[in-house]
Amino acid sequence: MAEQDEAVRPEAGAAEDIPQYARPAVRLIPAAEPAFEDDEDEAATQAKRRRIMLTVMAVLGAGAIAAAFTLGPTLWRISQQTDAVLTMPDKIDTYVRDDSPAAKDTAGYLLTALAADIELDTTASAIYTDPVQGTPKSIMLFGGTTTMFSPERDLETVLRLMDDETGSVTGLKDYEPGDLGGVLKCGASDGPDGALAVCGWADHGSIALALFPGRTPAEAAPLMTTLRTATLTRP
Template sequence: MSDAHLTERQLDEGPDPVDLTDEPIQLSHRDPASDPPRRAPASRRRRIVLAAALAVGLAGAAALGTAGWRVAQQKDTRLSAPEQVAGLTRDDSERARSTADYLRSGFAADIDLDTSFGTVYRDPADETRAVLVFGGTTLLWQPERDLDSLFRLMADETGRVAGLREVPAGKLGGVMKCGTTSGDGGDFAICGWADHGSAAMAMFPSRSVDDAAGLFRQIREGVQTRD
């Protein structure tokens, strides 16, 4: 019987029932396990990207803010040569003044300074342990890089600086490093500091690097002030 000749009874009863088997009905030959993972909706992806970009931007802004605060804190620095510092006494003899001025001039020739100073301090307990300090003030954007450059220049003058390492800079911050080099009197310790407002170095005959580093921190706290 054709569809065109369906009886009214058949129309009322609806289509013949479909026999279901116990076998699963496969609607597609595609393997679900091979399907690529579903992509997140575009709006969600944009939110994730924007959130990541915002996090990176905030981290960068925080780093810039910290660096800017450090520059502002350290840039206005003054260095002086008090008569007494860290248990040492300033040597005002003509020979000491000449030596200090030579070191100051050489240091100033290596770095563009606003102000410079150089002095020799005597150790009242041992005349062979005098300390030669020289440095100056200027705005330094990359203190550690500039300090490393100064040590390289010092190595050119003395032959080399061995065992150079970073040591605690103390409450004034910045970076401080010490090593050993050679002179007419044999090996001696040499230390330097740099921050965003100053750089200085000191020579320590007859002292170990550890002894020199501790004394240099004390000297720095006695000669450096900030606005």
């Protein structure tokens, strides 16, 4: 019995070592949980983490789907309209390209002004004249190819350029761009020889402007569509 008392006394002594003022606080400390309850807590924590991860993945997946619906059509149009080629053929309908030095200089000057406001990969320009209507009804066409993510905004930027080159462009209006898509706008301005129409087209792969002396925007818009069809090709 004495040996048993001696074996118990250290434990009792350990409790007695705790100061009297600290014993109420010690009694508030929760007893250690059994090992199997720790395992249950760990399993619950892992399950909670899995639920959080699944929720995050679902949110990200929904965002990706929404982005695909929003950007998908635009990316498709960009892929269809890039790698365009702009050329100036010898003849378009009844209009013949004027290859005189004066005509080339004028077309080159307009093209330089355009390229100063937008970076182009390739460029082309020409002046076309109808042999029957003569020089007063000539058409000055200039533009280039590049990849554009906001064709309408870029077109409006270069049309503002015409405010300096031809005078203020007024009454800008959207017109049907035709099978090639994109945007087509025409307005009116005053040139050295009188009123003229100013038109421009833009899509994700090309942009061009044209000046139509002696014509209204409504008269120039279908001519611009004809010019575009004759000069712009895509793979």
